[in-house]
Amino acid sequence: MNVVRHRRWFFLISAFLVLPAIAAVIYPPFGLRPGIEFTGGTAMTVEFQDSVKTVDVRDRIENLGHDGAIVQSLGDRSYFIRVGELEPQILNDEGNIVIAGGRKQIEDTLSHLSPVDIVGFDAISAVVGSETVRNAIIAVIIASIAVLFYVSWAFRRVPSPFRYGTVAIVALIHDVLLVLGLFALLGKIGTTEVNAMFITGVLTVIGYSVNDTIVIFDRIRENVLRHSGSSLIAVVNLSVRETIGRSLNTSLTLVTVIVALLLFGGPTIQSLLLVLLVGVIVGTYSSIFVASLLLVAWETGEFGRALRRLPLVGGRR
Numbered sequence: 001m002n003v004v005r006h007r008r009w010f011f012l013i014s015a016f017l018v019l020p021a022i023a024a025v026i027y028p029p030f031g032l033r034p035g036i037e038f039t040g041g042t043a044m045t046v047e048f049q050d051s052v053k054t055v056d057v058r059d060r061i062e063n064l065g066h067d068g069a070i071v072q073s074l075g076d077r078s079y080f081i082r083v084g085e086l087e088p089q090i091l092n093d094e095g096n097i098v099i100a101g102g103r104k105q106i107e108d109t110l111s112h113l114s115p116v117d118i119v120g121f122d123a124i125s126a127v128v129g130s131e132t133v134r135n136a137i138i139a140v141i142i143a144s145i146a147v148l149f150y151v152s153w154a155f156r157r158v159p160s161p162f163r164y165g166t167v168a169i170v171a172l173i174h175d176v177l178l179v180l181g182l183f184a185l186l187g188k189i190g191t192t193e194v195n196a197m198f199i200t201g202v203l204t205v206i207g208y209s210v211n212d213t214i215v216i217f218d219r220i221r222e223n224v225l226r227h228s229g230s231s232l233i234a235v236v237n238l239s240v241r242e243t244i245g246r247s248l249n250t251s252l253t254l255v256t257v258i259v260a261l262l263l264f265g266g267p268t269i270q271s272l273l274l275v276l277l278v279g280v281i282v283g284t285y286s287s288i289f290v291a292s293l294l295l296v297a298w299e300t301g302e303f304g305r306a307l308r309r310l311p312l313v314g315g316r317r
Contacts, residue, residue, distance in 0.1 A: 043121075048113065064106065216239060222239075
């Protein structure tokens with residue numbers, strides 16, 4: 001199996017996946033659908049005693065002034081409702097309700113359809129949401145920088161160790177973009193939101209992707225020292241053949257567990273599991289068919305030739 005010989009096909013496959021993913025994230029009709037952890041607001045799960053229609057629940061919520069509220073049926077007379085920030089309940093000195101507050105208003109208006117219980121309630125302010133966005137971005141940037149320096153240091157005994165760290169970051173970005181693109185698409189055609197579990201999943205995917213990449217890079221390092229007279233193309237091809245079985249077996253085992261949790265786990269961790277499922281698949285692909293082959297493309301000067309073909313770069317003198 002000569003994987004390196006077909007590297008341009010693998011690069012082409014990645015381009016066909018990454019470019020639509022980027023478009024889905026930044027193109028206005030799509031874009032990620034942020035959860036209340038990022039925008040602030042209130043999310044609740046209500047359960048009716050009798051069957052009610054989704055349109056009736058939505059009409060009741062909108063009549064209270066919550067235009068654009070998300071109402072999603074969870075089956076078995078349960079609904080997920082997301083609205084903006086609600087007014088707090090105000091009590092007097094005697095403990096009596098002076099202002100019912102937004103939660104009580106929603107509960108009272110829905111009770112006209114059927115007796116209802118609020119079984120889940122989460123409220124986050126917009127200030128907390130903006131801080132969550134900033135912290136998430138900082139966490140990803142710090143993780144990427146740490147990976148770059150660690151991989152460069154760990155492979156300091158091979159020629160051009162900085163290339164290993166850079167390529168690992170490129171593969172990491174490749175994986176994250178595909179995950180973001182999928183969630184942007186699911187947010188457009190469905191109600192999939194980006195929440196705190198999503199950020200946890202992305203950071204986990206980063207760790208898994210780097211770990212799988214380092215396993216292959218470590219074999220490349222061993223073979224570079226063992227076969228000092230061989231070209232990098234031959235060494236990378238040998239290393240991929242020696243590690244591809246291990247990578248695929250590990251990923252298939254992990255995917256099996258994630259799929260089982262998706263089928264039988266609770267809805268609160270579905271965002272995390274979906275990120276992990278996609279991340280494991282694309283992370284395995286990028287470790288074998290992107291990261292290691294990018295080393296070869298860099299070594300053979302294909303990057304430089306590709307850049308010179310670009311009009312803005314090739315036209316400069």
